[in-house]
Amino acid sequence: MRKSRQEAAETRQRIVETAAEEFRRKGTAGAGLSDLMAAAGLTHGGFYRHFESKDQLLAEAAAAAIQSLDVKLADTIGKKKGARARKAIVDLYLSRDHRDDPATGCLFGALGSELARADDATRATATAGLKNFVSLLADTFEGDRAEAERRAIVMVSTLVGALTLSRIVDSDKLSAAILTDAEQAVSAR
Amino acid sequence: MRKSRQEAAETRQRIVETAAEEFRRKGTAGAGLSDLMAAAGLTHGGFYRHFESKDQLLAEAAAAAIQSLDVKLADTIGKKKGARARKAIVDLYLSRDHRDDPATGCLFGALGSELARADDATRATATAGLKNFVSLLADTFEGDRAEAERRAIVMVSTLVGALTLSRIVDSDKLSAAILTDAEQAVSAR
DNA sequence: TGTACATCAGTGAACGCGCGTTCACTGATGTAC
DNA sequence: TGTACATCAGTGAACGCGCGTTCACTGATGTAC
Numbered sequence: 001m002r003k004s005r006q007e008a009a010e011t012r013q014r015i016v017e018t019a020a021e022e023f024r025r026k027g028t029a030g031a032g033l034s035d036l037m038a039a040a041g042l043t044h045g046g047f048y049r050h051f052e053s054k055d056q057l058l059a060e061a062a063a064a065a066i067q068s069l070d071v072k073l074a075d076t077i078g079k080k081k082g083a084r085a086r087k088a089i090v091d092l093y094l095s096r097d098h099r100d101d102p103a104t105g106c107l108f109g110a111l112g113s114e115l116a117r118a119d120d121a122t123r124a125t126a127t128a129g130l131k132n133f134v135s136l137l138a139d140t141f142e143g144d145r146a147e148a149e150r151r152a153i154v155m156v157s158t159l160v161g162a163l164t165l166s167r168i169v170d171s172d173k174l175s176a177a178i179l180t181d182a183e184q185a186v187s188a189r
Numbered sequence: 190m191r192k193s194r195q196e197a198a199e200t201r202q203r204i205v206e207t208a209a210e211e212f213r214r215k216g217t218a219g220a221g222l223s224d225l226m227a228a229a230g231l232t233h234g235g236f237y238r239h240f241e242s243k244d245q246l247l248a249e250a251a252a253a254a255i256q257s258l259d260v261k262l263a264d265t266i267g268k269k270k271g272a273r274a275r276k277a278i279v280d281l282y283l284s285r286d287h288r289d290d291p292a293t294g295c296l297f298g299a300l301g302s303e304l305a306r307a308d309d310a311t312r313a314t315a316t317a318g319l320k321n322f323v324s325l326l327a328d329t330f331e332g333d334r335a336e337a338e339r340r341a342i343v344m345v346s347t348l349v350g351a352l353t354l355s356r357i358v359d360s361d362k363l364s365a366a367i368l369t370d371a372e373q374a375v376s377a378r
Numbered sequence: 379t380g381t382a383c384a385t386c387a388g389t390g391a392a393c394g395c396g397c398g399t400t401c402a403c404t405g406a407t408g409t410a411c
Numbered sequence: 412t413g414t415a416c417a418t419c420a421g422t423g424a425a426c427g428c429g430c431g432t433t434c435a436c437t438g439a440t441g442t443a444c
Contacts, residue, residue, distance in 0.1 A: 029218030046388040112302045116356035123359045154374040161350025167305035170312045185343040191406045235421040
């Protein structure tokens with residue numbers, strides 16, 4: 001039954017990535033270890049060969065989600081600069097696709113209020129991810145760096161808030177309006 | 190042991206209000222019925238004399254939280270109009286006090302990502318509350334109503350996002366910057 | 379390179395625990411006459 | 412107004428269930444010589 005080191009490392013990675021999706025899809029409490037391990041193609045007994053606790057997995061899953069956000073943002077920016085890069089990020093972030101697929105989307109939008117109650121390791125990861133997001137956006141503003149960062153912080157706040165609210169609301173019309181209005185307001189700045 | 194109708198009604202109200210705080214403080218999964226009933230000064234067995242399920246309580250607690258937000262906003266506005274009313278709301282919403290006391294604060298900030306996964310009744314309540322919040326803010330903008338509502342929607346998004354992020358972050362400095370930057374940006378509009 | 383032994387990834391069953399929910403019971407309140 | 416009975420708010424114990432966690436076991440992999 002023993003697997004090679006490489007296979008074990010791949011398994012671990014698969015668990016983390018599966019968890020990153022399941023947590024975003026169902027919430028941290030809603031995603032049980034048993035379901036989660038099954039989703040990764042394993043039985044739940046093996047979990048503790050890889051992790052000390054569910055909290056540790058959450059911290060690593062948060063890191064994976066942050067990393068995938070970084071990659072998506074970098075891909076979206078591509079070779080664009082300034083306002084065009086910024087618009088590409090905003091369009092992606094406030095798209096209906098993003099709203100309708102929390103599992104592969106932004107960690108802050110999917111787990112925002114739960115992250116505020118998470119343990120230190122998870123919050124530290126989230127904080128680093130937020131700083132990076134802000135920094136990428138700040139790069140798209142010209143002029144004074146401190147001012148650019150301030151604008152980026154506000155923009156991220158608007159993006160996260162709008163995405164969260166668009167997912168709560170039970171009216172398609174209002175949900176779409178939130179995305180559209182935020183997109184236009186943010187692009188106009 | 191039987192209580193009078195009035196006492197029973199008061200008990201029910203107390204449970205709902207206690208729950209509204211506990212859910213915001215600990216999250217919907219983190220707040221157990223047993224703890225919650227104890228916090229309301231009761232044993233947990235009596236819960237089902239008042240409610241059909243935990244989900245029903247959540248829906249009513251959400252309504253209570255929404256109502257208390259309405260009251261706070263109305264109190265804050267008082268007799269102020271336009272930009273002054275708007276500034277008062279923003280100052281209150283993005284205050285350190287609000288950030289540090291989710292239990293009595295905005296429902297969207299405290300439970301945002303969990304509300305997106307809540308049942309229909311709870312989401313309907315949240316949607317109605319959001320519409321009211323938007324409407325109050327729209328009243329502070331002059332000119333075209335549709336445009337005022339668009340601006341209000343964006344502003345609420347920024348407020349909710351900034352509050353949520355300020356609670357996640359493990360750096361006091363960044364947390365304070367999020368509140369301050371959002372406040373200044375939003376006030377400048 | 380081959381052999382003997384130790385390691386450990388993964389399985390599947392089991393553990394204790396706290397959860398939401400149910401229930402028998404108590405006794406004050408409400409109702410009927 | 413008084414009396415007899417029904418109602419039901421609240422108690423406290425119990426229920427089944429799924430959770431996170433533990434453990435004995437298997438057998439392929441890794442290590443030592």
